[in-house]
Amino acid sequence: MRKIILALAAIMTLSLVACAQNKGGKRMQTERKTLVVYFSATGTTANAARTIADVTGGTLHEIVPQQSYTSDDLDWNNKQSRSSVEMNNPKARPALKETQTDVSKYDVVFIGYPIWWNQAPRIINTFIESHSLKGKTLIPFATSGGSGINNSVKELRKAYPDLLWQNGKLLNSTSRNAIQSWVENVMK
Numbered sequence: 001m002r003k004i005i006l007a008l009a010a011i012m013t014l015s016l017v018a019c020a021q022n023k024g025g026k027r028m029q030t031e032r033k034t035l036v037v038y039f040s041a042t043g044t045t046a047n048a049a050r051t052i053a054d055v056t057g058g059t060l061h062e063i064v065p066q067q068s069y070t071s072d073d074l075d076w077n078n079k080q081s082r083s084s085v086e087m088n089n090p091k092a093r094p095a096l097k098e099t100q101t102d103v104s105k106y107d108v109v110f111i112g113y114p115i116w117w118n119q120a121p122r123i124i125n126t127f128i129e130s131h132s133l134k135g136k137t138l139i140p141f142a143t144s145g146g147s148g149i150n151n152s153v154k155e156l157r158k159a160y161p162d163l164l165w166q167n168g169k170l171l172n173s174t175s176r177n178a179i180q181s182w183v184e185n186v187m188k
Contacts (some may be wrong), residue, residue, distance in 0.1 A: 034058030038112030115144035140168035
């Protein structure tokens, strides 16, 4: 009788462990507080950011420009468009709308953006320079119509060498499972 009780107890324990494991649709369990900040001009980067926040259980924060970007502003074929003018000026810092997000309480900050001219948009510089990020783990992610993320991460590291940057990831049409796998790997 004792063996049967022990066997049943073992089976119940294994069942509870199996139910508690992360099954791809659930959030990661982590001790580190996570913030997912993103700038998205068209909504593509926002989708990736929402998935990262959902997977990590992190706080989602949109980087919102004081003046929204119109489709004319985003016309990269027009050298006079707002985005072209900003990207051609390394010192451009588009103004942000006021926010209530206190980054000091977070350990890990995912920073998402679309790739513009093979770089992060200048509004990302505005965000970085407007917040105390020293000592935090910064994990860039991006979406792009044709460029990779490597140059943008290289430029961010060069501009902010005192910050702790992880390698970035391009998340174009990336599945939830692939994002979860990447997040779990990068947050080890």
